[in-house]
Amino acid sequence: MDLKHRRVKLNDGHFIPVLGFGTYAPKEVPKTETEEATKLAIDTGFRHIDAAYVYENEEEVGRAIRSKIADGTVKREDIFYTSKLWVTFLRPELVQSALETSLKKLQLDYVDLYLIHSPLPLKPGKEILPQDEHGKPAIDTVDLCDTWEALEKCKDAGLTKSIGVSNFNHKQLEMLLNKPGLKYKPVCNQVECHPYLNQRKLLDFCKSNDIVLVAYGALGTQRPPLWVDENAPVLLDDPVLGDLAKKYNRTPALIALRYQIQRGVVVLAKSFNERRIKENMQVFEFQLTSEDMKALDDLDKNFRYISLDNVTCHPNYPFFEEY
């Protein structure tokens, strides 16, 4: 990790900025807020922007990026934009058109990173979460190695610079790494990661295979009621984070973000609030001691906010594996 330049080299030679701007917001939040926040984030210095087809915000995020290119704040090549292939498009013949749909919404020629959003294929169609006749998730059977080959073709076609995965466990990563005829390794695995779920074993596995771990929910997630139990502990209220925030004269959020980049994890931070967007850029202004990193490591309790409980019946459900 090159903290001087605030970026990490991926296994395909491209670079990813170590701090990314999360753009997911629940449906109730007006999409104009996403657009304004993304512009503000770019003005503040964020160069890595994370979105997805399923967030239904690519038009606004694309508009924000293009407006910051048009006003001279950045060039296209300064921005690292990630999109994700939704689970109803994992059949290989659907992959390229799914990416083209995102590009059309974004009005960009390419994305920097295209991820398989999760290893849980659902039946293709208009629904985002299709259900079967019993109201259960409409599970599709797709060989993820075939999906991966379709992503490789998208990279070769120049529609994306890099390709990776999200929410894969180490066995699912291994399956891709051992695929006969593998052309490109996944550059990253984007997973939930924070002091209560520090993903130590998955991180070690990724590092040993030159795969970058990208942390989402690093501030404890937005706790969307659809996905997160309202009784889940509030990460940023943790007393250890609070004490360290006092010690470094920062905030618990900054401690949680700094923790990740110091352990070699690329970290996403979502905020649509001007003060907090600016605050999150301070992650580069201080350093935690190794004792304090250890104290943060000790907070791990294997606690997952987004456990995808509605799809535990899926044969590919990733979180039964230890890591």
Ligand code: NAP
């Ligand atoms: P997060 O980054 O953990 O942030 C959680 C909350 O922290 C935000 O709602 C934000 O509220 C607040 N916050 C931000 N900065 C703060 C600060 N300095 N002090 C106090 N509070 C602060 O949330 P996330 O959206 O769950 O995860 C980040 C991104 O990861 C997403 O936006 C999305 O791009 C990606 N993601 C990916 C997946 C996947 O399956 N691959 C899943 C979930 C998320 P305010 O806006 O009010 O500041």
